[in-house]
Amino acid sequence: MPLIESEAGLIERLRDLFHTSFENGVEVGIGDDGAVIAANNNKLVATVDMAVEEIHFKREWSTPFQIGAKLTTANLADVFAMGATPKYLLVAAAITEVNNSQTVTDLANGIRSVADKFKVSVIGGDLSKSEKMSLSITALGELSGKAITRDGAKVGDLVYLSALPGLSAAGLAILTRGLNRPKYVVEAHLNPKLVAPNNLMKVANSMCDISDGLVSDAGNIAKASGVNIDLSKELLQKSDDYKDLAELASELGEDVFDWILTGGEDHFFLATVSADKASDDLGLLVGKVEAGSGVVNLDGKAITKAGYQHF
Ligand SMILES: Nc1ncnc2c1ncn2[C@@H]1O[C@H](COP(=O)(O)OP(=O)(O)O)[C@@H](O)[C@H]1O
Ligand SMILES: Cc1ncc(C[n+]2csc(CCOP(=O)(O)OP(=O)(O)O)c2C)c(N)n1
Ligand SMILES: [Mg+2]
Incomplete structure (x- = not known):
C-alpha cells in the first residue's frame, strides 16, 4: 500500500x-x-x-x-x-x-x-x-412502526437502562491520567460495544441513547414529555457493574455517581415503559416518571450536575 x-x-x-x-x-x-x-x-x-x-x-x-x-x-x-x-x-x-x-x-x-x-x-x-x-x-x-420519540414518557412509566452508564467516563479518566488499565473501562471508552435495544424498542413509550450523560439525556426526555424523572440511587447500585466501578472511582479519588450520572458516550439506552410491561428482560430498572416540568431527580432531590456540553 x-x-x-x-x-x-x-x-x-x-x-x-x-x-x-x-x-x-x-x-x-x-x-x-x-x-x-x-x-x-x-x-x-x-x-x-x-x-x-x-x-x-x-x-x-x-x-x-x-x-x-x-x-x-x-x-x-x-x-x-x-x-x-x-x-x-x-x-x-x-x-x-x-x-x-x-x-x-x-x-x-x-x-x-x-x-x-x-x-x-x-x-x-x-x-x-x-x-x-x-x-x-x-x-x-x-x-416499520411508529417512531419512539423523546416526548412519549407518561406519568407512572418505569425508567429502564439497557446497562449501567459511566464506564466510558471511567475509561476517559484512566486515559487522561496516562494509564491504560483496567482494560474493561479503557475498552468501554475507546471501543464501546453496541447492543441493539430489541426488547426496549418493542415496549418503550420514549427512548434515547446516552451520549451526553444520563442526567442530560434523561432531561431531554423529561423536558420533551413535560414530566419529571426520578432516578433511584439504590436501584442504580444494584447493577452488576456498580461495585467494580465504585471501587475504581474511589481508587482514583473520583465520585462514581459523577461517572454514572454525567459521563457520556456509553451509547446505552434509556427508555420509559408503562408499568404493566415491566420485565427483567428490559435491562436495569432505575427509576420512575412523575408529574413535573422537565426535572431529573435522584431520590427526590434535583441533580445539579450537568452532562457533556460542547459550548
Ligand atoms: N448543526 C445542526 N443543524 C441542524 N440540526 C441540528 C444541528 N445540530 C444538532 N441538530 C439537531 O438537534 C437535535 C439534538 O441534537 P443532539 O443533542 O446532537 O442529539 P444526539 O445526542 O441524539 O446526537 C437533533 O434533532 C439534531 O438533528
Ligand atoms: C479527548 C476527549 N476528551 C473528552 C471526551 C469526552 N466527550 C467528548 S464528546 C462527548 C459527548 C458526546 O459527544 P457529542 O458530539 O455531543 O455526541 P451526540 O450527543 O451528538 O451524539 C464526551 C463525553 C472524549 N471522548 N475525548
Ligand atoms: Mg449530536
Missing part, C-alpha cells in the same frame, strides 16, 4: 473496502455523484454525528479503526433510539496526508466492524485533506 495516495485512488480503495454482499436495495453505490437506493413504503429515520480530533478522540489514544468504529456505534445508536433499523451510512472524512491510504483503510475497516454486525451498508461519503482528523457519519434507517 502506498504511503500517500491520490483522492481518486483513495475512493477506489473505499469502494473496495465498503463493497458488501448485503442486498439492502443499493442500486448505485460508491463511485457516482450520489447513491441510489430502492425506496419502499417504510418511513426513514435520518441522523448525523461527527467526531473531531481533540474533542471526541485523541490520536495517541485511538487508532483510526477505533475512531471509525466508535462513531458508527454512536450513529447507529441514534437510529435504534428512534425505534428504527439502520440500513445505510454516508461517511465524510477529513484526514491529514500522512499515511493517508493506511488511515482511510483503517477507518473504513473500523466502520465496517460495526456496520457489518447490523447488516448496514456504506453507500457513499466525502473526503478532504485537513490539519486534524474529523469524521462525520450520516445514517439512514427504516421504521
Whole structure:
C-alpha cells in the first residue's frame, strides 16, 4: 500500500473496502455523484454525528479503526433510539496526508466492524485533506412502526437502562491520567460495544441513547414529555457493574455517581415503559416518571450536575 495516495485512488480503495454482499436495495453505490437506493413504503429515520480530533478522540489514544468504529456505534445508536433499523451510512472524512491510504483503510475497516454486525451498508461519503482528523457519519434507517420519540414518557412509566452508564467516563479518566488499565473501562471508552435495544424498542413509550450523560439525556426526555424523572440511587447500585466501578472511582479519588450520572458516550439506552410491561428482560430498572416540568431527580432531590456540553 502506498504511503500517500491520490483522492481518486483513495475512493477506489473505499469502494473496495465498503463493497458488501448485503442486498439492502443499493442500486448505485460508491463511485457516482450520489447513491441510489430502492425506496419502499417504510418511513426513514435520518441522523448525523461527527467526531473531531481533540474533542471526541485523541490520536495517541485511538487508532483510526477505533475512531471509525466508535462513531458508527454512536450513529447507529441514534437510529435504534428512534425505534428504527439502520440500513445505510454516508461517511465524510477529513484526514491529514500522512499515511493517508493506511488511515482511510483503517477507518473504513473500523466502520465496517460495526456496520457489518447490523447488516448496514456504506453507500457513499466525502473526503478532504485537513490539519486534524474529523469524521462525520450520516445514517439512514427504516421504521416499520411508529417512531419512539423523546416526548412519549407518561406519568407512572418505569425508567429502564439497557446497562449501567459511566464506564466510558471511567475509561476517559484512566486515559487522561496516562494509564491504560483496567482494560474493561479503557475498552468501554475507546471501543464501546453496541447492543441493539430489541426488547426496549418493542415496549418503550420514549427512548434515547446516552451520549451526553444520563442526567442530560434523561432531561431531554423529561423536558420533551413535560414530566419529571426520578432516578433511584439504590436501584442504580444494584447493577452488576456498580461495585467494580465504585471501587475504581474511589481508587482514583473520583465520585462514581459523577461517572454514572454525567459521563457520556456509553451509547446505552434509556427508555420509559408503562408499568404493566415491566420485565427483567428490559435491562436495569432505575427509576420512575412523575408529574413535573422537565426535572431529573435522584431520590427526590434535583441533580445539579450537568452532562457533556460542547459550548
Ligand atoms: N448543526 C445542526 N443543524 C441542524 N440540526 C441540528 C444541528 N445540530 C444538532 N441538530 C439537531 O438537534 C437535535 C439534538 O441534537 P443532539 O443533542 O446532537 O442529539 P444526539 O445526542 O441524539 O446526537 C437533533 O434533532 C439534531 O438533528
Ligand atoms: C479527548 C476527549 N476528551 C473528552 C471526551 C469526552 N466527550 C467528548 S464528546 C462527548 C459527548 C458526546 O459527544 P457529542 O458530539 O455531543 O455526541 P451526540 O450527543 O451528538 O451524539 C464526551 C463525553 C472524549 N471522548 N475525548
Ligand atoms: Mg449530536
